[in-house]
Amino acid sequence: MAADEVGRAALEDFIIHEARLLDARRFRDWMALFADDGTYWVPAVPDQNSPFDQASLFYDDRDLMKTRIERLEHPRIHVQTPPSRTAHLIGNVVVEESDHAKGEYVVGSTLIMAEYRDDAQRVFAGRQRHHLRRQGDTFRIVQKRVDLINCDGAFEAMAVPI
């Protein structure tokens, strides 16, 4: 696709694909969507400015993501015995910024994720923002940020990325 052909549909397809990999527990394939300098951030404060001066629920660079995924693959990860099943719903997709020359895009969307594990179901909801960088015919994630509506609430254990 030519640079100026990158439109909402391609970007939306990509972030839906990303969510489906999480639902399929294909965590390594999910990690491969991130750029080498990519980060996955779930703030613990509304409108949080930085992951460094305030605590976050998740703030993983590729190294931490790898450790997290190795743990998810470990046979004795108790908090995933039995494993979570999740279903993401992504909607209200808006291309917030496009820089065709640089091949960089910011995509905002609304996310709902239901999680079922060990006889209990719960729901996460929030807004997410993907900062994407074009790479060939696809994209790499520079940052995925998920702002949960209850980000500063108290949570039971969260084992899988949202």
Add this chain to the structure above:
Amino acid sequence: MRNGHADEIEKLIEPGRVHRRVYTDPDLFDLEMERIFGRAWLFVGHTSQVPNPGDFITTDLGRQPVIMVRHRDGSVQVLLNRCTHRGAKVVNERRGHAPRLTCCYHGWTFDTDGRLVTVPVPEGCAENFDKDAFGLARAPRVGEYRGFVFASLAAKGQNFEDHIGPVKGNIDDLVDRAPDGTLALDAGMHRYVYNGNWKLQVENVLDSYHVPFGHASTVNKDGVQFARREGDQKGAMVVETEKKQTAASWKDRKSFIAGNGHGWTSNTSLDDGKRSSPAFDEYKKVLAEKVGAARANDILTPRLHNSLIYPNMSIMGLNIHVRVINPIAVDRTEVTIYPIRLVGAPEAMNFGNIRLLNVTHSAASFVQTDDLESFVRAQKGLQSTMTDWVDISRGLGAEEPDRERNATRELATHEMVVRAQYKAWLGYMHEAA
């Protein structure tokens, strides 16, 4: 257990075992709220959370909602968060700033020392209405040590000095690491909840026995945990993989008790001579400039892993933080974890501490999540009425005095610290308030 007679409660605790009901009986939980959380010295907050007059935080001490607020005279007040008129919670935010505290219902307004200042439509008050008698109730006793604020909801009982004395050194160990000699709990918080009794978390804080098993998923094929501290290249050796057993450095760790249910564990061996990163090296330099190289070296020599200040808080020396344990119900507990900012340390050092706490202690962390699973499963297992007793006998009789620390010592994979917690528990519980 409704009456709470001493002889009935004493039957629940034996030298090496406790009755399952201490985790599952709602009536016992009610008694705990009255006899432990209603009178023990409880951690409320840190003075850095309320730096200026009018700054407040709200929290719960057992079942009592409280406001910790800085008054104009600089004092830190611990007030009951309940309007003296019709009982509404006065302050509804977790933290904030207000020169006066105004109830949302009828507008009764209190000063930051709890005094009732304004009653709307005052001509409706009874003739003998005495505003001075309607101030917000306050914690009868408040104590502070190096910024850590504790309160007791009982007018009488062990004094603060006697309570905190045995663990002052543990607080010093943390505070002295700040080049300016003071901490700031201003980097947000982690909050997690679990369907389990509060004592499951309290007991876990000093439990070194569970690590190779409970946290197996954090240990790589070489038996080593991930690096979890600024300046470390790798984490602790937890398992000796060739022998398939707990690593010697882990087994040799010690735990200590010094009265009041408090306890602590010695440090995790992490190749400390090799600890280095640009942020850590700069921090070490700044600390040495403030306190001298020898003292800085001493401060940075790890001695402590976790310290428990019974019954509701702990301090961790490795991934530095303060943890507050708040019972909600017999089978529901909420925990708050505050990252620590070392005032005067380079920003990058503090950033590293705050960030790595996500990995170990957030609700989405690698470490805490498996503990939460263990607590939930313990609560489920303890529902079984076919077996009454919970075993806490590891190392029973192997305790030895540690004169240097004025404490009692045992291997950290033993259960002396849990037995000490139940001794303190019984001390509070067997006596009616």
